[in-house]
Every structure is written in C-alpha cells, then in structure tokens.
Amino acid sequence: MTEVMFVLAASLVFGIGVWGLLIAEHLLRKLLALNVMSSSVFIIMLVVSGDGGTSPDPVAQALILTGIVIAVAATAFALALMISIYRATGRPSISESDDDDR
Amino acid sequence: MVISVLIDFLLAAGMVVLALQVVSDKAVLRSIILFVVFGLVMALAWTRLHAPDLALAEAAIGAGVTGALMMMAWRRLLIINPERPADTPLGRSRLAVPVALLSAVLVATIGLTALDVESPTHTAGQVAAEEMTATGLGNPVTGVLLLFRNLDTLLEMAVLLIALLGARAISPPASPEEAAVVETGTPLVGALLAILVPLSILIATHLLLAGTHEPGGAFQAGAVLAAGGVALILSARLKPGERPGIVMQLGVTVGLIAFVAIGVGIMALGETLLVLPGTWAVYLIETAMMVSIGLTLALLFAGAPALVGRRG
Structure with missing residues (x-):
C-alpha cells in the first residue's frame, strides 16, 4: 500500500520534473527540475529494493547516499557553469537565438 | 495503521504538490526556497521508508547544501548585473505536457512492475546484512x-x-x-x-x-x-x-x-x-x-x- 503510493507519487514527481525541465528558460530552474527528478528516482530505487519489511536494502541505501552527494557536486559545478554563461552572454539561459547574436 | 497510511499519503501528496510549485513558481528565488521545503518533505519520506541515513543526508545535503548553493548562485547573478532582472519567464513548449505525462507513466510502469517482481533471495544487500556482525560495525x-x-x-x-x-x-x-x-x-x-x-x-x-x-x-x-x-x-x-x-x-x-x-x-x-x-x-x-x-x-x-x- 505504502510502496505503491510512494512509487505513484515519485512517478508524478518525475513527470513534473520533466515538464519543468522542458518549460524552464532559466538555467537555475532547469537545475531545480533536474534535482527534483533525481529525488524521485532515489525514492523509487529504495522502494523497489525493499522486501516490504522494515529494513530496506543497505546496498540500495548506500547507492542512493552516493547519488545524493554526486547530485550536489554536479549541481555545484553546473551552477558555476551557469554563472560563467551569464557573465559571458548577459543571459541566464541558453536558447537557439544565442547563435544569431554573434 | 490508518494513521500511518494517512501520514504516508500526506507526505506523498506533499511531495507532488511541492514539486509542482518548485518548477512552476514565477519567481526563481521562491522556487529555490520551495525546493528546500521539498527536500525536507523528502527527508520525512525517507524516515517513513525506514531509511534514517538517507533522511539525514537529504536534510543536510539535498535540502540544506543544495539550497544554499542555489541561493548563493542567485545572489551572484544579481551582483553581476543588478540593473537587469536575472529572472526569465517560463517558456512554452507544446511537447512539454505530453512528454512529461509519458515519462511519468513510464516510470510508474517500471516502478510498479519492479514492485510486483518477487524479490530475489540472495541479493548483495542481504549478504552485506548477514556479514555485518563480523565487521564490528x-x-x-x-x-x-x-x-x-x-x-x-x-x-x-x-x-x-x-x-x-x-x-x-x-x-x-x-x-x-x-x-x-x-x-x-x-x-x-x-x-x-x-x-x-x-x-x-x-x-x-x-x-x-x-x-x-x-x-x-x-x-x-x-x-x-x-x-x-x-x-x-x-x-x-x-x-x-x-x-x-x-x-x-x-x-x-x-x-x-x-x-x-x-x-x-x-x-x-x-x-x-x-x-x-x-x-x-x-x-x-x-x-x-x-x-x-x-x-x-x-x-x-x-x-x-x-x-x-x-x-x-
């Protein structure tokens, strides 16, 4: 019951993340959407690894913990990239029209 | 029993609503703050799923550090160019809704199928759990x-x-x-x-x-x-x-x-x-x-x- 509920909720969150990623112009928004998506994947990873008992799979937990830390490292690097793009172009976004400006 | 299901439902619903607000709020700064709240709800969800290690990591790293990094990046954008608002409106994409719906259905299908599969008897996790007493941890x-x-x-x-x-x-x-x-x-x-x-x-x-x-x-x-x-x-x-x-x-x-x-x-x-x-x-x-x-x-x-x- 709980498992099914969390899987469904996480799937919705994943879909919302995809939607947010597609409609976001601002790179910071895209990063937020990506982080939301990764959270939902972590939830599903943990829920399906368990056997319905009270102690989830320790390997899955360790993998997710690694994933959370990698996600923050990647986010920090992406934020530095975004700031560089803003410095260079004056815009916090990447769009096809960027090529026309040159 | 009913109470615990209700709590789980509220957490799951809270995750969905907050995620929706994070990606759709008009102001980027408010999106970042909502993302931190989303991370804290996630931390509660981890405790409900019996994973307190992940709850601690989510609260400290997922919500805390990520939120702080995002806010500082936002501040840098404003410092670089204080005149021009760094905010941009949400774009439009005709494909966004169908693609998002399809990916949600895909993930739900994968997740529910994986839940249905009988769990294997000899996983790495079980071996690790059995060997734990020998390690002293x-x-x-x-x-x-x-x-x-x-x-x-x-x-x-x-x-x-x-x-x-x-x-x-x-x-x-x-x-x-x-x-x-x-x-x-x-x-x-x-x-x-x-x-x-x-x-x-x-x-x-x-x-x-x-x-x-x-x-x-x-x-x-x-x-x-x-x-x-x-x-x-x-x-x-x-x-x-x-x-x-x-x-x-x-x-x-x-x-x-x-x-x-x-x-x-x-x-x-x-x-x-x-x-x-x-x-x-x-x-x-x-x-x-x-x-x-x-x-x-x-x-x-x-x-x-x-x-x-x-x-x-």
Whole structure:
C-alpha cells in the first residue's frame, strides 16, 4: 500500500520534473527540475529494493547516499557553469537565438 | 495503521504538490526556497521508508547544501548585473505536457512492475546484512559504504574534488565581500555564531562517531560541518581567499589521501586492494572524509579556492 503510493507519487514527481525541465528558460530552474527528478528516482530505487519489511536494502541505501552527494557536486559545478554563461552572454539561459547574436 | 497510511499519503501528496510549485513558481528565488521545503518533505519520506541515513543526508545535503548553493548562485547573478532582472519567464513548449505525462507513466510502469517482481533471495544487500556482525560495525549502510563497496565511496570523494576543481577552473574567484550578506558589526551575529558554529562541530562529530552503529556517517557529518562554514562565510568571519595555502590543499584532499593510503598500503601486508584492516581504519578514513567534504562544500559555496579568517 505504502510502496505503491510512494512509487505513484515519485512517478508524478518525475513527470513534473520533466515538464519543468522542458518549460524552464532559466538555467537555475532547469537545475531545480533536474534535482527534483533525481529525488524521485532515489525514492523509487529504495522502494523497489525493499522486501516490504522494515529494513530496506543497505546496498540500495548506500547507492542512493552516493547519488545524493554526486547530485550536489554536479549541481555545484553546473551552477558555476551557469554563472560563467551569464557573465559571458548577459543571459541566464541558453536558447537557439544565442547563435544569431554573434 | 490508518494513521500511518494517512501520514504516508500526506507526505506523498506533499511531495507532488511541492514539486509542482518548485518548477512552476514565477519567481526563481521562491522556487529555490520551495525546493528546500521539498527536500525536507523528502527527508520525512525517507524516515517513513525506514531509511534514517538517507533522511539525514537529504536534510543536510539535498535540502540544506543544495539550497544554499542555489541561493548563493542567485545572489551572484544579481551582483553581476543588478540593473537587469536575472529572472526569465517560463517558456512554452507544446511537447512539454505530453512528454512529461509519458515519462511519468513510464516510470510508474517500471516502478510498479519492479514492485510486483518477487524479490530475489540472495541479493548483495542481504549478504552485506548477514556479514555485518563480523565487521564490528552496527550500521549496515556505513558497512557497505566503507567496507563492501568502498571503491564507490573512494570515487565519490574524487568526484567531489573534481567538481570543486572544475568550478574553480571555469569561474573567477569571488571577491571577498561577495559572499557576505551580514554587515560586519551587526548586533547579535557574534552571539548567534558562538552558538551555531560549536553546535555544528558537535553535531558533525556525533554524526561521525554514531555513524558506525547508528544512522549517520561522514557525508552527513561533512554537510553539517559545511553548514557551520556557510554561517561563518555569510557573516564575513571567513572570507573567500585567492590562494589556497597548504592547509586548504590538504583539507580538501585529506579524505582521498587517507582512503588511498590505507587502501593501497594494505597491499604491502599481503591483503587485497581496499580491504580495510579494522574499525580504526573506518574511523580514520571517515574523519578525513568528513573534513574534506565539509571544506569542499564550504569552498563551493564561497566560490573561491580558499577561505581566510578575519580578525576581530
């Protein structure tokens, strides 16, 4: 019951993340959407690894913990990239029209 | 029973509603704040799923550090160009809704199918749980991270270091004043820091030591340590520096150095690569990792290769 509920909720969150990623112009928004998506994947990873008992799979937990830390490292690097793009172009976004400006 | 299902439902619904608000709010800053709230609801969900280690990590790293990094990045955008609003409206995409719906259905199908599959009897997780008593560690997650799959953890530390080096390579270091949001001499800031900073060190040490037997560990401890550093950076007690001294260089690499030194050194005694010789090695490596993680995250927040203290 709980498992099914969390899987469904996480799937919705994943879909919302995809939607947010597609409609976001601002790179910071895209990063937020990506982080939301990764959270939902972590939830599903943990829920399906368990056997319905009270102690989830320790390997899955360790993998997710690694994933959370990698996600923050990647986010920090992406934020530095975004700031560089803003410095260079004056815009916090990447769009096809960027090529026309040159 | 009914109550616990109700709580789970509220958490699941809260996740969905908050995620929707994070991606659709008109103001970027409010999206970031909502993302932190989303992370905290996620942390509650982890506790409901019996994963307190992940709850701690989500609250400290997922919500705390990520949120702080995003807010600081937002501040940098405003500093670079104060005249022009850095906000942009949400774009439009005709494909967004169908693609999002399809991916949600796909993920739900995968998830529900995986739930339906009879769980295998002999998984790595079960073997790890069975072997835990032999290792002297009480927390199976720490056991997996430091003993059974420690190559993952070693490389994770390398990724963290590469992220810091990469961030430094592509953007110029922050000016000393850029990161400080609290004016020097603001009343009560000193008193607040006198409570917050020792508390963050205390909690980090507790998480580290408890991590071998209870929920906790080097990553959660490092994030809490970084939070203390963030408080010091915001109040200009620590300022971004230009040149990392030997202390900084050693600080960000000591986790990797200790891990590699013990993991490779053990081969001289005829052991296999990365087979840790006992709980003392786990404690030693975790302590070194905590220092590196805390300092790396604080440096990423400050946007500088070094931090220097300020007198007074």
